[in-house]
Amino acid sequence: MRFIQPQLFYLVLPVLLAVIVLAVYASHCRKQKVRALLGNGDTDPAAVKLSPPRRRFRIFLLLLTMLFLIAAAARPFWSSQLVPFEPRGRDLMVIFDVSKSMLATDIAPSRLEHAKFLLRQLVESAPNDRFGLVAFAGKAYLACPLTSDSLAFTQYIDELNTDTVPLGGTNLEAALRVAEQAFKAAAGGNRGILLFTDGDELAGNSAALVNELRKRQIPLFIVGLGDPEVGAPVPEADGTLKRDASGQLITSKLAETSLKKLAGETGGVYVRSTVTDTGLAVIENRIKRLDTAEQQGAQRTLPIEKFPLALIAAAICLVLYFLLSERPLEYRFSRPKSAALLLLPAMLFLLAGAAAPEKPETAPAQQPKEIPVEPEPPSDPAELYNLARERQIAGDEKAANLYETVIRDAADRPDLQTRSLYNLGTGEHRNARTIAQQAVAKVKAQQLDPALEELKKAEGRLKSAEELYVRSLEIPQLQNAVPEASNNLQQLADDRKKIEELKKKIEELKKLQQQAQQQTQQAQQQNQKDQQKQDQKDQQKQDQQQGQQGQDQKDQQKQDQQQGQDQKDQQKQDQQQGQQGQDQKDQQKQDQQQGQDQKDQQKQDQQQKSGENALDQARKSAEELKNKADELQQQNLSKQAEQARQELDKAKESREQQKFDEAQKHLEEAMKALGGSQGQDQKDQQSKDQKDQQGKDQKDQQGKDQKDQQQQGKEGQQDQKEQQGEEAKPEDGKMDEKTAEQLLQMMADEEKGLRDAIKQHQRSRQPRVEKDW
Structure with missing residues (x-):
């Protein structure tokens, strides 16, 4: 005779010793209770009817029952058959x-x-x-x-x-x-x-x-x-x-x-x-x-198991144990129904152990067959457990529902509850690993957001599996039923650690990508501000040049008037003094303009430095993003980060050459490479608002310059009128005809010159930009 699970015979000695110890302890307790009731009469045969040989024989029957049960659980066989497959x-x-x-x-x-x-x-x-x-x-x-x-x-x-x-x-x-x-x-x-x-x-x-x-x-x-x-x-x-020759x-x-x-x-x-x-x-x-x-x-040998014989022998011994009385010469039957009820769970446990594999997570020896759909699951917990195990092997998701039913209904079978909890845990653990593998595949396919979702699902599955493993180990006496639960908990901890590490790397990568996008966008906005300031400065210089031309014409006219007024020395001297005052006034305006230019230059240098700092920060973020992408083998993202870094370098070179338009194009390309196209509408709206503001500022500045020019013309005309008035006064308070004609001619020429200067100034102004958006 041979056994499929001979290792179970290691339980023989502990079980037999436990039965003997319990029997001795029970006998001692009975003696104390009898002595408490009868006192010294506990040894009187008339008062105590007990046959010690019968009691020892009942204990022997109980030992035989346990021995036969262990033998049945070891699945004995003494013949086998070849099965082709x-x-x-x-x-x-x-x-x-x-x-x-x-x-x-x-x-x-x-x-x-x-x-x-x-x-x-x-x-x-x-x-x-x-x-x-x-x-x-x-x-x-x-x-x-x-x-x-x-x-x-x-x-x-x-x-x-x-x-x-x-x-x-x-x-x-x-x-x-x-x-x-x-x-x-x-x-x-x-x-x-x-x-x-x-x-x-x-x-x-x-x-x-x-x-x-x-x-x-x-x-x-x-x-x-x-x-x-x-x-x-x-x-x-x-x-x-073992020792060598030297000991x-x-x-x-x-x-x-x-x-x-x-x-x-x-x-x-x-x-x-x-x-x-x-x-x-x-x-x-x-x-x-x-x-x-x-x-x-191919052929395989399947044993012809004989465990039912051992079960029958155990049942006979157990029935005799309950039927045999310890009283002398009395052979009354004692609670046969109770004996049968006590025997039934033990037989079901052995049947479940024989049908279910020792390791719930391993596949059976034969290929799983298609399980027909039953209208109603069996009511017996052992049969329900076996059905759930078969469906789990076949890959049926409904097996989890059957395991939950066993856990809920089999309150008197903690062994089945423990096995069911463990099997549910292995199912959740296997599903978590499958989901984690799918997440890794999505990471390799450059799909980071779906990979994060899969990793979160895998963490939830691992948490559920851990709870089930721990619940399966709550009963110390049944830990041998699931010997792999502790190892699976260690593997689960390793799996959770790997998932958390991968999740952390993906989140860091996405954070770096967002940081690079934000800093590139800041550099882009700073460049737009610098470009706008540069355009305003160029427009102001152009307006100043036009105003200077008008002033030169005015000075030339004044010089011509001064040359024509040689009749009276006193009038020339007064006119020269007025001219000196005007020159001082122009010099003051020129000094104020130089101070304003210095302030504008300092402000421009600060803005230039701020723009360069923003570009450097964006370039650093792009390099960090590339290194992190290379670490996770994200080739597409690494190429995009490298392209963005190159565009940022080109933008920096263009800014150093004061080519803000070209720098803006490179910054837009860098933003596209970093995946910043979703903010394009917002950038277009900002650019439109900036252009509107720029056109409005230019229009206000031109109107102001024109107004100042007209005001200066009026003041000059008034000065000339006053000077001419002084020149036309004769000593006796009368004006001769020749002097009056000269004065009128000078006023007409001056008015014509002023009109020509205003027209030339208006023609030299830039045309207003029409908004075509």
């Missing part, structure tokens, strides 16, 4: 190190047992793959050829020990050669080699074989066992520690460097397995990347 899978040859150093206990319980445990888990997770086994130490031999019979292969794993290969050592070359020959004999299928070893004292030359494996594209997946820093003593068969302890370290080199040369992967981090997930993911091929003519 044609799956799609891979060919994996396992090379297993059985040297003496594998007995080191730096990994509990030992390196050898830990490696066998990992290999069993790997076989269970890949039911459609074919496995072969090569055991090696000083020599190597093919322990099991490639087979799809996972049950038979598991039996070969159980038989592995350090006596499998008598010759000591670690000859990896011989093992690789045997594996290669086994692959040559195999027909089809994508292939890979799994190596379980501590790498201690590698012998042989495996370089040529590694080159051959690389040419044939057969990767080498290596699982390292042990500590690469601290050596572990090697035990002997008699329990002592020193022989220690074994993990040869991690050489194993990494072997894995890298064949395109495989190396992981170091420990108790807390087995590294099995990395190996499984790399194996899944291999292509699958149809395996025709």
Whole structure:
């Protein structure tokens, strides 16, 4: 007789001891209560009717019941049957190190047992793959050829020990050669080699074989066992520690460097397995990347289980326990209905354990079949749990609803509640990883906003999975029902940390992009202000030049008038004095204009410096954005940031050359490169308002200049009239005819000159800009 789960027999001794202790304690309590009631008469047979042999026999029946229940849970069988199937899978040859150093206990319980445990888990997770086994130490031999019979292969794993290969050592070359020959004999299928070893004292030359494996594209997946820093003593068969000829302890370290080199040369992967981090997930993911091929003519061995026999024996013992009385010569039946009710949950628990896999997250041995839709779910919690498990394996989302029903209704079955909580947690955890992978794909596709949304969804899924894991571990007595919950919590913490790091990087990248856009927009606005100031200054200079021309004409007319007034010296002297006063007045105006020009120049220098600072800040933000985009492999955004930086450099050069229009164009291109097109309408409106304000200022300035010019003309005309009036006065208060004619002619000429100057000034003004927007 053999068992599918023989490890459950480790529970026999603790369970039997617990039953015995409880029985002794119950007997002691009964004696105290009887003594409290009867006093010294507790030993009187007439008062106390008890048969100690019958009580001991009932305890023996209870022990047999527990023993049969454990045997049924271990799923006994003594025969099997071959079942044909044609799956799609891979060919994996396992090379297993059985040297003496594998007995080191730096990994509990030992390196050898830990490696066998990992290999069993790997076989269970890949039911459609074919496995072969090569055991090696000083020599190597093919322990099991490639087979799809996972049950038979598991039996070969159980038989592995350090006596499998008598010759000591670690000859990896011989093992690789045997594996290669086994692959040559195999027909089809994508292939890979799994190596379980501590790498201690590698012998042989495996370089040529590694080159051959690389040419044939057969990767080498290596699982390292042990500590690469601290050596572990090697035990002997008699329990002592192995020593060398000088009596020193022989220690074994993990040869991690050489194993990494072997894995890298064949395109495989190396992981170091420990108790807390087995590294099995990395190996499984790399194996899944291999292509699958149809395996025709494959067969697998399915055991014919006999656990119902053990259940029947346990039921008989339990019924006898309840029916048999402890009173002497009395064989009355005691509560048969209660006995049956107590037996029913135990049988349902064993049926659920036999139907459900030990690990809720792993796939069953056979391909899942399509589950027909049932009109109503079963009312029994165990059957409902099994149905939910089957639907979860088939990928049905309605399995979560069934698990929730089990958690709500199975109050008397905490084991089913614990398993249901754990399975719900694994489902949420798997969904969170799927969503996170989708977010990573969107990041690679340059879609940052959708990636952030996916990461938020993944965080919510992880939070839900964590709550379910914690709830599944609330009952300490049932933690063995979900042994992987603690490891899954650690993996969940790692997943959450990775998601938070990726989310933080994306948010920093978006923040840098917005900062670069804002600073570029500020530089653009500052450049527009500088351009407007420059245009106003140019217009003022032009108006001043035109006013200066009118003043020169006026001075020329005054000079002509002065030359024609040579008749009286006193009048010439008065006219010269008036001219000197006018020259002083013009000099004061010129000095005021120079002071105003200096203030305008200082203000322009400050604005120029402010614009350059804004450009420097925008350029710095663009460089930071490019570096962050390169870190996240955002090629498009990196190119846009680089283009924006170049346009900002060109804008700075144009500003230094006082080419504000050209600088404005470069700033607009930089804004477009940074994704600032959404603010284009706002910028157009600002530009329109600035142009309107500029035209209004120019119009007001021109009107003011014209008004000043006319005022100056009137003042000059008045001065000339006063001077002419003084000239026309004769000494006796009368004006002769000749003098009057000259005065009238001078006034007409002066009026004509003023009119011509005003017309010339009006013609020289720039035409008003028509608004075509």
